[in-house]
Amino acid sequence: MSTRAPDRSLSGRVALVTGGTGGIGLSTAVGLARRGAEVVVTGRDPERGHAAVRRIAEAAGIAPEAVHLRIADLGVLGDVRRLADGILADHPRLHLLVNNAGVNHGSRRSTPDGLEANLAVNAVAPVLLTRLLLGRLAASAEPGRAPRVVLVNSGAHKMVRRAVDALDDPQAEAGPYVAMTVYARSKLLVLMAGLALAREPGTGPVTVTAVDPGPADTGMTRAMDRTFLPPAMRAGWGLYYRLGPARRSADTAAASTLAAASSAALEGRTGIYLDAKGRPARTSPAARDEAAHGAALALLDDFGADTRTTRL
Incomplete structure (x- = not known):
């Protein structure tokens, strides 16, 4: 079954794209x-965010006022909660949540909540945000149109041979810090969590799809x-960079996310x-x-239940 060509209009649908002010997220927001x-996009920098809004509006041929910007650092759990509160206050309906924001740091960093940064942004934040918005998503279901959650994952999760390797050291505290290994573990964790969430009875009509956008030439x-x-x-x-990321644009990489968001073949x-x-x-076998x-x-x-009280 091919799902690459998005074949459903999203007219009247409200979509939230985290990390939508640059890279694959921006290309996704334009496509939506x-x-x-x-479209509602999140970003950390207001100047970059407003520039992204203008670009999205221009590319889609709509007024900038039709694109919404939320400033939030998804590495801070309080910001994740404030983001969800703002969406719930301002958008009576929400049909699509694209958990796109991601980081890959070259050295170990801790967030204000005491979490390793890759774990916080790539894994804890998307699960927490999905939990907080799940009720609004479910309530926005229409006959034949299930709300969708999309988890932008990575083929890097296949670097982790066993699930226990990600589960036993999520904070990257054991052994030397190797950036891609820590990144891969965070992506495996959120992928497994997403697959579990897809089977939860409480998810109701909401579908959960994970995507691998593939390598791309982005800031990250x-x-x-x-x-x-x-x-x-x-x-x-x-050699890998020249043959992989350097040859694929963010627009190309966004295709799998857009398929997950709008393909009729994935309905339900x-x-x-x-x-x-x-x-x-x-x-991967581990996933x-x-x-x-x-x-x-x-x-x-x-990890998402508390801020600085349990995981320092």
Whole structure:
């Protein structure tokens, strides 16, 4: 089944895209607006955010006032909660949540809540935001049109051989810090949690789809170098970048997310993983360890339940 070509109008649909002011998130927001969605994007920097709003509006041929900006740092749990509160206050309906924001830091950083930064942004924030907005999403369901949650994941999750490797050291406290390994573990955690969430009875009519956008030339990938990789992989970094990210634009990488957001072929289907071409695909063996899915969701729920009180 091919889902790459988005084939449903999003007219009248409200879509929230986290990290929508740059990279793949911005390309996703443009694509959604062009398909008729009322788009809300989040970003940390107001100047960059307003520039992104203008770009989205111009590309979609709509007034800038039709695109909404929310300033939030998704590495701060209080900001995640304030973001959700603002959406609930200002948008009576919400049909699509694209959890796109992501980071990959070259050295270990802690957030104000005492969380390792990759864990906080890539895994805890999307689960917490989904939990907070799930009721509004479910209440926005229409006959034949299920609200959708899209988790922008990464093929990097396949670097983690066992689910327990991500579950046992989510804070990257054991051993030397290797950026891509920590990033991969955060992506495996949120993927497993998303698959568990897709099966939860409380999710109701809302579907959950994870996507691999594939490599892309974005600010995040341009900031990387060979030191991000495990030592055994460092010699091949330059060639990988030239043949991978450097050859794919953010617009190309956004195709799988847009398919997850609007493909009629996915209507009512949940717990699907799409590859970089927007096709249903298999996850890694570690991600298929169903016994670990609930543990990952419980772990991320626990991290998101408190701020600086339990995980320092």
